[in-house]
Amino acid sequence: MLPGIRAPTHPPGDERGLIMSYTELTVWTRGIIMDKEGRDIVNSISASARIEGKYAQAMENYVDNPDRTNAPTRKYCRVSDNILENELTYENEQPNIVVLVEGTMVKGWDYMRGMPPGGTLVINTHYTPDYMIRFVPGAERLAQLVCVDAAKIADHKWLYYRLGELGLDRLSTEGAAERNKSIAPDIAAPLIAAVVKTTGIVKMATIEPMIANKHAFEVALKELHIMPLNPVAV
Amino acid sequence: MATTSVSKKRMVRINGCVASAQAAKYADVDVIAAYPIRPYTATMMALAQMVANGELDAEYIVADSEHSQLSIAHGAASAGARVFTGSSGVGVQFAYELYSPISGSRMPVQMMIADRTLDPPGDFGSEHTDALSTRDMGWIMGWSCDAQEAFDNHLIAYRIGEDPRVLLPQMVCQDGFFVSHITGDVELPDAGQVKEFLPPYKHPYPLDPRHPVSHGPQIMPEQGPPLQLERARAMEESMAVIEQAHEEFEKIFGRKYDPWLEEFMTDDAEVVFFLQGAHAVTARFAIKHMRDKGLKVGMVRLRTIRPYPTDRVNEVLSKFKVVGVIETNMGLGSVSSGGSLYAEVCAALYESQKRPLILSFMAGMGGEAIVLKEFYWMTQKMVDAQKRGKIEKRTHWVGFEE
Numbered sequence: 001m002l003p004g005i006r007a008p009t010h011p012p013g014d015e016r017g018l019i020m021s022y023t024e025l026t027v028w029t030r031g032i033i034m035d036k037e038g039r040d041i042v043n044s045i046s047a048s049a050r051i052e053g054k055y056a057q058a059m060e061n062y063v064d065n066p067d068r069t070n071a072p073t074r075k076y077c078r079v080s081d082n083i084l085e086n087e088l089t090y091e092n093e094q095p096n097i098v099v100l101v102e103g104t105m106v107k108g109w110d111y112m113r114g115m116p117p118g119g120t121l122v123i124n125t126h127y128t129p130d131y132m133i134r135f136v137p138g139a140e141r142l143a144q145l146v147c148v149d150a151a152k153i154a155d156h157k158w159l160y161y162r163l164g165e166l167g168l169d170r171l172s173t174e175g176a177a178e179r180n181k182s183i184a185p186d187i188a189a190p191l192i193a194a195v196v197k198t199t200g201i202v203k204m205a206t207i208e209p210m211i212a213n214k215h216a217f218e219v220a221l222k223e224l225h226i227m228p229l230n231p232v233a234v
Numbered sequence: 235m236a237t238t239s240v241s242k243k244r245m246v247r248i249n250g251c252v253a254s255a256q257a258a259k260y261a262d263v264d265v266i267a268a269y270p271i272r273p274y275t276a277t278m279m280a281l282a283q284m285v286a287n288g289e290l291d292a293e294y295i296v297a298d299s300e301h302s303q304l305s306i307a308h309g310a311a312s313a314g315a316r317v318f319t320g321s322s323g324v325g326v327q328f329a330y331e332l333y334s335p336i337s338g339s340r341m342p343v344q345m346m347i348a349d350r351t352l353d354p355p356g357d358f359g360s361e362h363t364d365a366l367s368t369r370d371m372g373w374i375m376g377w378s379c380d381a382q383e384a385f386d387n388h389l390i391a392y393r394i395g396e397d398p399r400v401l402l403p404q405m406v407c408q409d410g411f412f413v414s415h416i417t418g419d420v421e422l423p424d425a426g427q428v429k430e431f432l433p434p435y436k437h438p439y440p441l442d443p444r445h446p447v448s449h450g451p452q453i454m455p456e457q458g459p460p461l462q463l464e465r466a467r468a469m470e471e472s473m474a475v476i477e478q479a480h481e482e483f484e485k486i487f488g489r490k491y492d493p494w495l496e497e498f499m500t501d502d503a504e505v506v507f508f509l510q511g512a513h514a515v516t517a518r519f520a521i522k523h524m525r526d527k528g529l530k531v532g533m534v535r536l537r538t539i540r541p542y543p544t545d546r547v548n549e550v551l552s553k554f555k556v557v558g559v560i561e562t563n564m565g566l567g568s569v570s571s572g573g574s575l576y577a578e579v580c581a582a583l584y585e586s587q588k589r590p591l592i593l594s595f596m597a598g599m600g601g602e603a604i605v606l607k608e609f610y611w612m613t614q615k616m617v618d619a620q621k622r623g624k625i626e627k628r629t630h631w632v633g634f635e636e
Contacts, residue, residue: 047247062358062411065272085519088412088512089603 022080023201026095027110030102031064031071037101040188042077044210045195049079056080062090072109079201099191100124101150102153106135118143118232120193124150124187129227140168143232144199149227150190154216189213190220197221243424245333250413252423253381253420254320254346254406257289257388260428263344264315267306269297271325272358274348278320292318300325304332304345311341312449314440316392319343322410323350326364336403337372338465339450342395342435344388345373347407348414349511351601352564359601360409362511363561368576369540372465374404374472376538377510381418384408386489389432393479396435400472410601412512423487431486433614436483462628469541476538483636494543495550496535499525503532508551508579509560513597513604517560520609531613536575549583556591558614562598570594572629591619597632608632 025045047056060112061074076092078084078215094114100106103125111119119141123132129145137143184192189211196207211217239253254277258266266285268278284290297303300321307319320353321329326347333486337341349360369375374394378384384406391404406567408414439447453461480493496514499521500506507517514535524531534550534557536543551557561573569577583589594613598604612632619625 057417059415059417061271062415083519085516085606086603087416087607088516090411 004188022078022082023097024095025077025079025093025097025099026111026199027072027075027077027101028097028105029075030069031073031232032069033103034101034187035073036076037184037186037188038073038099040184041101041192041212042075042098042232044188044192044207045202046077046079047210048207051206052202053083054079055084057084057087073106086148093116096120097122097195097201099195101187101191102132103127103132106132110137112136112138112141117141117143119232120144120146120195120199122146122148122198124148124191126152128225133227140230142229144198144229145227146194147227148190148194148220148223150187150194150216153190153219153223154187154213169180181210182215183210185212187216189216190223193217193220194224197224198226243427246420246422247417248381248420249276249318249415249417250378250381250384250408250480251276251348251415252280252389253350253385253418253565255284256360256410256420257385258318258344258346259562260289260423260425261283261316261318261344261389261392261432262428262434263292263318265293265307265310265317266296267295267297267303267317267319269303269321269325269552271300271322271350273350273414274320274322274325274346277346277348281318300332304343307343307345308336308339308628309330309340311336311343311437312339312374312441314435314437314442316396316435317341317343317385318346320346320348322348323364324356325410326368327352330368333368333371333373333403338461340401340468341403341437342392342401343403344392345403346388347405348410349407350410355600357600359411360412360511360562361599361601362407362409365407366404366539366563368405372402372469373540374400374402374469374476374538375406375407375540376609377407377409377536378413379409379512379514379535380413382414382420382489383491384413385420385422385509386487386491387481389428390479390483390491392435393432393482394472394476396477397472397475398438400468401437401473402468402472407511408603409512411601412515416512427486431483458525473541473543476541491537492631494536494538494546495535496537497550498535500532500534500553501552502530503554503612504530505556505558506532506534506551506554507558507560507612508534508536508575509562510539510575511562513560513562516604516606517609520606520613523606524610524613529613529617531616539578542578544582548578548586551579551583551590552586552588554590555620556593558587558593558595558612558616560595560597560604560612562601570628572596576628589627591623592628593619593625594629595632596629604632619631 027038042058046056050057056079064073099122126149285294307317347365351361395404484490563573565574574595
């Protein structure tokens with residue numbers, strides 16, 4: 001975690017009547033072709049948080065399914081020191097951390113909606129934060145903008161090379177639990193590295209063992225482009 | 235008989251849909267009749283994968299509609315198979331014609347329901363109207379509130395339905411999304427435990443060319459009354475079997491469920507929610523917070539609605555001053571102009587010497603999550619009624635009133 005940046009949480013007592021405090025992570029990805037990448041991010045972080053003794057859940061946006069090829073779909077993760085009292089709510093209404101699994105998603109829809117001040121945005125792109133920030137709506141709410149060239153680092157193979165894997169993994173498109181050994185074989189690995197390193201949402205040592213593409217995970221830790229913005233007092 | 239590969243007892247993190255598929259696998263079902271509709275689809279996806287992987291030896295039949303699905307289930311059960319099927323929302327409705335014939339020929343078919351709203355609004359959210367509209371068709375019916383309970387209820391329901399004293403089909407219901415798509419920690423049992431609890435199924439009169447029998451023949455009017463009386467008696471007499479099955483389940487698996495009503499913080503409660511399904515999860519948190527503020531509020535969750543535990547509901551709800559029924563279903567033009575749970579609660583309490591005030595809350599419609607502050611709002615309505623000594627009106631639409 002960078003100095004001055006904390007794993008952001010929602011304070012207790014918000015308008016929904018929640019009494020616990022917790023962190024929301026929302027991943028935006030592209031239906032079918034990058035579905036698993038998005039799912040891997042929320043599943044691995046949620047599983048790591050539970051290993052660390054926290055309460056956590058991972059799920060897909062219920063209405064996005066069944067997803068369409070390339071359509072924007074959302075995956076959610078919630079982490080708290082307390083039991084999750086809003087476990088049954090459909091969406092993350094106030095995401096503290098947002099990940100864009102594919103760079104062009106930075107334009108076109110409001111993935112920043114609801115983000116409280118002190119948030120983190122992670123983008124898979126070969127551009128730098130200096131260039132990307134102009135496309136981010138409501139960037140003043142960000143404590144940091146993080147760019148990582150995940151596709152290059154993971155030596156990403158597109159759909160045609162991956163049909164077998166997608167076929168085997170079809171089950172989880174309706175929210176079924178993930179099999180550990182196949183978590184993050186691809187571009188999810190650098191993105192998970194970026195989220196964990198810049199927000200501290202879980203410990204590096206907890207999540208690293210469950211990542212399939214260890215090389216991409218480790219390279220990404222050294223190749224993040226981080227733009228510090230408006231940190232919230234710790 | 236099918237052979238199944240099932241491992242030792244272990245904890246897994248799965249959602250309600252997968253929990254139901256796992257239960258069907260542990261029950262070693264012989265025939266699966268599938269047709270996709272959200273949200274229950276994931277159950278059939280998981281079962282298809284189990285059959286393809288050789289984990290489960292069952293006939294997996296893909297129907298061309300829900301009507302065919304239930305027809306296949308009916309036929310397979312008549313031949314003596316343990317059958318698993320399921321549906322959601324309008325899919326449940328499309329198969330409506332088959333519900334009475336299946337219970338009428340006393341076939342213990344099991345159907346998993348992951349609730350979905352009917353049209354309108356036709357969204358993917360959970361209203362119980364889909365299954366509830368079939369509640370008088372002679373199926374054993376109840377709701378679970380999380381993935382573990384869903385898994386358990388499938389095994390328990392097979393045990394009840396296949397009991398020779400009962401022989402009735404079962405609808406094992408769970409809320410779409412709130413159970414079907416929310417992951418929870420589920421204990422998958424040891425295969426030996428399931429074998430002990432649920433012996434291989436044997437229908438007493440299967441269709442068999444060597445021993446001809448008739449199922450569902452055309453009859454004369456005077457043959458109707460005894461047939462109907464028998465089915466009604468089977469439903470009535472299932473109540474003792476249901477209680478036995480839950481006791482036996484606790485002995486073997488160590489999880490204790492009251493077959494009829496879950497009571498939460500009701501010991502000194504004056505006002506209680508009465509509901510079924512997954513909103514109980516959020517209700518428990520809300521009740522704990524309100525208890526911290528000194529409000530004497532609790533919850534009674536209906537676990538089995540068919541057969542209806544009239545005497546238990548009467549006995550339990552008579553202890554309280556106000557009962558707030560959370561409907562999660564549409565009963566258009568019904569007794570309360572709200573949902574359909576209210577009327578049965580009132581009927582069950584009619585003979586009580588100490589009738590509580592009863593309110594009906596239309597909440598969670600369209601499958602919306604009922605959030606904590608809505609539980610606080612409903613509690614306030616109940617407390618107000620208690621102070622006033624009478625209700626302001628029968629039905630409140632939560633979110634539409636001050």
